[in-house]
Amino acid sequence: MPRELKLLIHVGQQERWDVAARNAVNFLKSRQDDEVLRLRIVANADAVTRCIRCDRPLFDQLKQIILDGGEILLCENSLDAFNIPKTRLPDFFGTVPAAIRALAEFQAEGWQYVRP
Numbered sequence: 001m002p003r004e005l006k007l008l009i010h011v012g013q014q015e016r017w018d019v020a021a022r023n024a025v026n027f028l029k030s031r032q033d034d035e036v037l038r039l040r041i042v043a044n045a046d047a048v049t050r051c052i053r054c055d056r057p058l059f060d061q062l063k064q065i066i067l068d069g070g071e072i073l074l075c076e077n078s079l080d081a082f083n084i085p086k087t088r089l090p091d092f093f094g095t096v097p098a099a100i101r102a103l104a105e106f107q108a109e110g111w112q113y114v115r116p
Contacts, residue, residue: 004036008111010103011043014050019116021061028068039065040106044075044099052088059090066092075099 007027011020024039031037062072073094096102107113
């Protein structure tokens with residue numbers, strides 16, 4: 001049975017997206033033959049504002065993370081606070097009602113938390 005690693009990256013500031021995306025790409029690329037790697041990125045606070053106006057290199061990295069099996073989830077409370085409707089987001093982003101609750105639940109399910 002392959003070993004499963006579950007990594008949860010929390011992005012709480014818009015300027016931390018570049019580091020978080022590099023961490024995510026490097027994690028997914030590190031997969032060995034006997035492993036299953038799962039990745040979730042949860043963004044909240046002002047980090048959600050960069051998701052509607054991200055530069056091309058970041059956009060390409062985030063899309064690659066999704067293509068490699070990762071998930072990117074944005075906090076609906078934060079989207080509301082910055083008046084960002086879900087319709088303005090690229091369709092590869094998911095959402096969670098409250099990032100703080102999602103972070104707690106994912107950790108309770110065994111996801112390893114990192115905040116770059």
